[in-house]
Amino acid sequence: MRVLVTGLGGEIGTRVAQLLEERDEVAEIAGFDFVPPRRRLRRSTFKRIDPRDRDRLVSFVEDFAPDAVAHLGIYEPDSRMSPREAARASEACTVHALGAAARAGALERIAVRSGLSVYGRGRGTPLMPDEAAPLAPTTPWGRTLLEVESLAAGIARRHDVTVSALRCAVIAGSHVPSPLGRVLRLPAVPVPAAADPPFSLLDRDDAARAVVQALLRRHDGPLNVVGPGATSPWQAVAFGRRIPVPVAGPIGWRLACAFAEALGAPVPPHVLEVLRHGRTGDGTRAVEELDLGFVRPTQEVLADLYEWATVTPLPRTARRVA
Numbered sequence: 001m002r003v004l005v006t007g008l009g010g011e012i013g014t015r016v017a018q019l020l021e022e023r024d025e026v027a028e029i030a031g032f033d034f035v036p037p038r039r040r041l042r043r044s045t046f047k048r049i050d051p052r053d054r055d056r057l058v059s060f061v062e063d064f065a066p067d068a069v070a071h072l073g074i075y076e077p078d079s080r081m082s083p084r085e086a087a088r089a090s091e092a093c094t095v096h097a098l099g100a101a102a103r104a105g106a107l108e109r110i111a112v113r114s115g116l117s118v119y120g121r122g123r124g125t126p127l128m129p130d131e132a133a134p135l136a137p138t139t140p141w142g143r144t145l146l147e148v149e150s151l152a153a154g155i156a157r158r159h160d161v162t163v164s165a166l167r168c169a170v171i172a173g174s175h176v177p178s179p180l181g182r183v184l185r186l187p188a189v190p191v192p193a194a195a196d197p198p199f200s201l202l203d204r205d206d207a208a209r210a211v212v213q214a215l216l217r218r219h220d221g222p223l224n225v226v227g228p229g230a231t232s233p234w235q236a237v238a239f240g241r242r243i244p245v246p247v248a249g250p251i252g253w254r255l256a257c258a259f260a261e262a263l264g265a266p267v268p269p270h271v272l273e274v275l276r277h278g279r280t281g282d283g284t285r286a287v288e289e290l291d292l293g294f295v296r297p298t299q300e301v302l303a304d305l306y307e308w309a310t311v312t313p314l315p316r317t318a319r320r321v322a
Contacts, residue, residue, distance in 0.1 A: 001215070003029050003030075003070060004061060004066035004068070005017050005072060007113075008033050008044070009035040009048075010033060010035075010080070013072040015205060015208035017044045018039065020044075028064075030046075031045070032047045032048070032073075033048070036048055051093035052089055052092045061104065062100050066104070071094065071113065072113050074114075075089045077141055077270070094147075094151045109162045109164075114146075116167050117141050117142030119134070119137070120137045120138035127198075128281055131224060139268075141268065165221070169201055170199065170202065172305050173203060178305075184240060185240065185242075186242065187263075188244075190253070190275065192248075196232040197276070197277050198280055199232065199278045199279040199280060200227055201231070203295070203300070203304070205296075206292065213290035223283075226295075227297055227301055230298050232278070233275050283295070
């Protein structure tokens, strides 16, 4: 396999490349992103390319001519880009990278990072949707993910390739640039005054394993990738020993979001939706079809989110070390 990893500079993209490097059936790995990976890669080729730079991106992908694509160049609002930039970069990366990969003539399979936000949280939406639930996103991030799935599916139909859409729960952890994670780590966290809706979290490594397994097994179709169990805003705040700030009404939430953004934790609409209405899903099918085995429970991912390494100052010494 010759695997292209879009968004290779991100936490998930880098981890996917590391896992692919361990597989004998993967001959070559190449990827791009607007930032370089922060971990060592032994046999992956990386190019620093902005996903909106069509000419450089298309030339790089067509020259590599992949037969498999791990499409992770889908940028969550307020993670590493502003909401507007993230939407534009996600669309551009999908259209240019997947289109170029298909035109190169060797493409056989695609694994796309998507999310549970494609199901929305409108009236009548199931609390734990499975893959057969209606797709009715109610936030810009959810609509971006659905558009990416649709674009990938269109390419699949025209070029006879398989597409696995991995609808992940909120991916979080101590080193993951998650907007929800930033909000939950604030000293004081806004929580619903009259509700405590459940939401699920997914570990970065489990998300990466799902992408790799979907490629290796050439899975076709959508899968929910969700950590077992759930937490809630009030439970998460108590676990992290933060101060809960009960919020009610549209005005109250607007003020809370403005306060959080002033402290360095913007609250895009999909994060606000998680806090107010929850976000869970049925991930049974993904575990079985991708043979994922153990997936870290939400409570363990939450513990990792609040786990920061302590800094131990070294005592000064007058002795010189030769």
